[in-house]
Amino acid sequence: MRKVAVAGIGFTKVGEHWERNVKELFAEAALGALKDASHTEIDQLYVANMMGAHLQGQIGMGAMMAEAIGKPGLPAVRIEAGQASGGVAFNEGVKAVASGLNDWVLVGGVEKMSDLLPEAVTTALVAAEDQEYTAYTGVTKTGLSAILHRLYSKEYGATPEEIGWFAARSHDNAVGVAHAQYAFKLSIERVMTSPMEADPIRMMECSAVADGAAAILLGPADKVATGIEVAATSVATDYLSLAARKHPLTLEAVKAAAAKAYEIAKVKSKDIDVLEVTDDTTIDGVLSLEDLGFAEKGKGAKMVAKGATTRTGEIPTNNFGGLKARGNPIGATGLYQIAETVMQLRGKAGVNQVPDAKIGMAQSMAGVGSTCSVAILRRV
């Protein structure tokens, strides 16, 4: 298995792109990655997208995007793994290059959520859950996280405010970020006085409807000058339903994916300089932080509230705003995380730079942990 490197990154601003369709968004990100890499040839395309069927009535985005980027005929496929589509597509791309079957692989993700009304998006987001026994109860994705949020408070004594800090911290990091959806601070007071979304989770603890696309060009490390190596990539799954989990507050898929990634990269959590986690809600971020090994189970919320995840803290996390503030265009999110990690490792993160970032980790997650992908990148 040969080493794989990131040759180029590209992404659109995250926001409501009323006038642009999925092809245009994808092409902007893809061309941006090719330009960033000063490279034009690719021999395999992966397109990460979760809800195209619901939002645009569009599937078959593999062939569609090959055409959209001016390469009809290119081997292409859409990768769908719920909200982990981006991270899992990245994993597929790395495997394609590492195996030697492909040299230059473009992994892009796109989602265009603003095309439908909120209740339709809510319905689409819960499509990754069992339809007959989870979605049938009328629960939403946020509702499932809320069940864990309440259980977490009860089990570990963390207050809703401590958990709520995750959103405030993410927003702090989005200030000055050109591609962020919400590039402004959000005080903990505003978070905690926002209306209930699904009790006990409040509206300002949740990522919003967003459109965006992000793309990564991968190549064999010995042919890529940029020197950002993929040290590890892993994917794991877990039972879909919270009812089937032995310990719902432990996201086994996150733990398993992380363990495998640490082993492959031969690093431990303390070696990670920059971290991107899934904070589509605050509690998802807290549990991810813990199950990735950065906090003891039950201590994550307090840790975040106290500042451990700020740029000057022990583990700088969601350094461009995370899902909450940079934004969460679902299928693209995992690839925004990779791109932002690359920016940190290149030293090109501007005001958001974590000094001397050498090793970065990105975690993408579906549902309440039914699929998780973890990638570790290293500046060599």
Add this chain to the structure above:
Amino acid sequence: MSVPRYWREEKPRYRLMGEECAKCGVKYYPKTPVCSCGGTEFKPYKLAEVGKIQSWTVIRNAPQGYERFTPYVVALIELDDGVIILSQVVDIEPEAMKAGLRVEYAFRKVTEDGQAGLLQYGYKFRPVVE
């Protein structure tokens, strides 16, 4: 709405019928084709109809088909036989929900396919009526 999909789940939903792996005894609700022990033989298993609340949420922004019921409670319930189930909890004000509350099976309407479509029923749970 798919009639076959609804009809297929009638008995499991109406009667809280799951399955038990014949090889290792693990209970499944809903049933599954292959047990995590590798077993493919199962026996019918009827879930307990009473349990207690482990955790819950209040849905205020519902998915399509459920809007007219908001706000409603969805909870993780530990049934008296140890099986955990996810279900709406009804006949209680959301503010009155408590961990440990004893609840029992109730047959209720879940959603309907507009004015002319199929009525869909299923299990929910309610505070035990003594």
Add this chain to the structure above:
Amino acid sequence: MKTLIRVGIVGYGAYVPMYRLKAAEVNHMWGTSGEPVEEKAVVALDEDTITIAVECARQAVKRSGVNPAQIGAVYVGTESKPYAVKPSGTIIAEVIGATPSVSTADYEFACKAGTEAMQTCVGLVGSGMQKYAMGIGADTAQGKPMDALEYTAACGGAAYLFGPAEESVAELEASYSFVTDTPDFWRRPKEMYPRHGNRFTGEPAYFKHITGAGKALLAETGYKPTDFKWAVFHQPNAKFPINVAKMLGFGMDQINPGLVSPVVGNTYAGSSPLGLAATLDVAEPGDRIFMVSYGSGSGSDAFVWKVREPIKLRRGGPKVKSYIDRKRYVDYATYLRHRGQIVV
């Protein structure tokens, strides 16, 4: 009417939803001042006649101890069928596990559809065609806003599993049906609310048919009102059942346990079946119960029940009183929402 094989109730169940609308709230809305009942039962957002019937049926099966696969019929009487075409009975039969070896159908005869279903089940068991058969009366009757019936049109029901008398909690001694074509109350298919003849629904309708059926059954059986410990009559409001009891020679002591309309309202096809359940909840072995239903259109079914020893062991779980005491008041707007009259 008597059966060839002796028939009885082997299990019974009842249900009243928990929400209540006070008559005072109706008066507050319209600036009126009637109080034909104190308050009435209103369904939750996710309840309908089928869910109510299922509750009743499940309780009846549980209390009876009968294997549901042996139940050979499920007949449901209601005037608020969730489907105009598609039987409620099949859903109930599926839930309780009576399928597939079962006969089901939905009955309509206004407020006596439930007792019609019961009569039919008595016939099936009494003829030997089925060992066990269940008759249910349940409704979520719609009250037209600003109409006199708005105070009383309520939701609830009861289910009766019939089987061999020697297994029963109450044996059926005899029954009688008295029917004429008397159009006191009706609803055309595309109409949302029924129409009624106001005072015409009294003497030529309710009173004539209940007393007609009641007197005929008393004559057939040779019983006098004093031979009965209890009596249950159809309860469209608080006053009518009291008056008809008096007309037939029954007293307040006899009708009290079964008189639920003042706090539940008129549960239409569930009305006298619910009253019977409330009576069975307190009856002792040896008690005789006189019951007469009434359904507009019009007609009455009369029954003589004799309570038996097994009743003491087969009325576990919530009683009618438990459901009556379980309540939460709604204001008029919430009532409209629960009745589906605010379109979301």
